[in-house]
Amino acid sequence: MGRLVPAVTRAFDILELFLDGDGTLSAPDIVRRLGLPRTTVHELVTTLAARSYLVPVPGQPGRYRLGVRPYQLGSRYAEQLDLAAEGGEVARTVAETCDETVHVALLEDTDVIYIAKVDSTHAVRMVSAAGRRLPAHCTAVGKMLLASLPAPELAARVPDGAELAAMTPDSLTDPGQLRDVLAEIRRRGVAVERRESNPDVSCVAAPVRDRTGRVVAALSISVPTVRWSEERRPELEALAVQGAAELSGRLGYREAA
Structure with missing residues (x-):
């Protein structure tokens, strides 16, 4: 050097x-x-x-x-930033820290699309792939992204009479209940999903912002039920927030003092 x-x-x-x-x-x-x-x-x-x-x-x-x-x-x-590439690098660092599967996802209409994924090294881990699409209301990343929408835009995407498909018995299917959950996510700044998209997996997610402060993606940590506990959840939430902040910084976001 x-x-x-x-x-x-x-x-x-x-x-x-x-x-x-x-x-x-x-x-x-x-x-x-x-x-x-x-x-x-x-x-x-x-x-x-x-x-x-x-x-x-x-x-x-x-x-x-x-x-x-x-x-x-x-x-x-x-102009040269590649969200998927930057997200993959940050996801790899987070995954190495917690040895769980880490995703970065975008919101498209009412679905999330995973653009980066790094697997856990455990034999028991979440099965998914970059490019996969899931209903946003069933995932931690999706709820994080829905919670970040302006109220009129959220109402347009998830109107009161919307039929929300269930992926598991624990999936949220009532728009009013979903809005209550999203309000709590906005308050806490982190989203949690317990077996709502996969009966054997729970997740935490945090928002990723671009240089203007707009939420453009979310980073999640997915944990099989056998390794999930409410005692471990705060540690995972903090790690997701840290990873999302690192990715936001790479996109040019600077948190106000």
């Missing part, structure tokens, strides 16, 4: 300061927060401004904000 270049590292340190606060900084602010010499900060800020990474704030002499170049780089990065 090559040597890190101190000047480049300091330039990135300056740029990353703009991720916090109101998005504007003065040279004295940077000196104070990074502990760098004033001359060094002045030279770095001047260089970054010359390359359009920083621009002066109109009407506020000596203050800077991010310029157009970081936006251009971020846009190009977003």
Whole structure:
């Protein structure tokens, strides 16, 4: 591995300061927060401004904000993102931690489509495949995604008189009961499914957001009944939330302070 270049590292340190606060900084602010010499900060800020990474704030002499170049780089990065590939990498890390099957799924109408899957190494595990489609109301990922819809859109997809198909005796089939469950999911930020899509499997799921904060997918951990317990559930929920947050970060999402 090559040597890190101190000047480049300091330039990135300056740029990353703009991720916090109101998005504007003065040279004295940077000196104070990074502990760098004033001359060094002045030279770095001047260089970054010359390359359009920083621009002066109109009407506020000596203050800077991010310029157009970081936006251009971020846009190009977003164009190259592959949700399935990024989801697969994160799912693999989560699966290695808990040794259970991990999925990433999207919502299409009232179904979920699995776009990434990493299996558990246990002999007893959930049987599924990327590309599989299931009714959203029967799955943890699907309920997480339905819970993230604006109320009018949810009502259009799941109207009061909708007939919700059952996959197991534990599946939710009443739209009103489903809405109550979705309200609880919105409150907690995590979804749970107990034997609703498979009589031998329970799942937990958390939302995945893009750079605008919109929920675009969900990540779930699926556990056979023989290894599921309510005592273990909080640990699995926390791991699903952590994995979903990692994937959201890869998509450019940054949680508000």
